[in-house]
Amino acid sequence: MRFPIYLHKTDSDSYSGFAPDIDGCFFAGKTVDDTILDAAEAIHVHLETLADSNMPIPETKGIESYLQAEACQGGIWAFVDIDVSKYDGKAVKLNITLPQHLLTRIDRFVESHKEFSSRSGFLAELARRELAKA
Known part of the structure; x- marks a missing residue:
């Protein structure tokens, strides 16, 4: 951030x-x-x-x-x-289900936006932003 x-x-x-x-x-x-x-x-x-x-x-x-x-x-x-x-806090591994097309789009986005170190980092950052709005 x-x-x-x-x-x-x-x-x-x-x-x-x-x-x-x-x-x-x-x-x-x-x-x-x-x-x-x-x-x-x-x-x-x-x-x-x-x-x-x-x-x-x-x-x-x-x-x-x-x-x-x-x-x-x-x-x-x-x-x-x-x-x-x-x-x-401590990272916790979890199993989630996403549509293949969405997952492919996420991976491409993360690949071209290095500020997100990984798919998990991208999803965590989006979650933080949405939770901050709540």
Whole structure:
């Protein structure tokens, strides 16, 4: 999942920022690259804490949702890509039945969209998106 992050330069010429989709997720660094690396670590810590407390992983709203926010003016935006599947708990193997044509279409889609590492990853991501809407 791609989490948007907002960065701004501080008075000491370093950077700090936050992930607007994750309450209380702040990070900092000497350079933009360092700050993005710290953002990834901060997001992982927050998601681990949520998972340990059986809380849902927040869905991202995208940068557009925050462009007019007062706290998001004069800085820069970036994304941190986080594999949220590790916060869903232990993988469980199951047997499902799908029509052959649908399965073929899913496999072709996954093959051309590398962000989904597998058929299972694709189905899990779609399930996460739908459940987040509920």
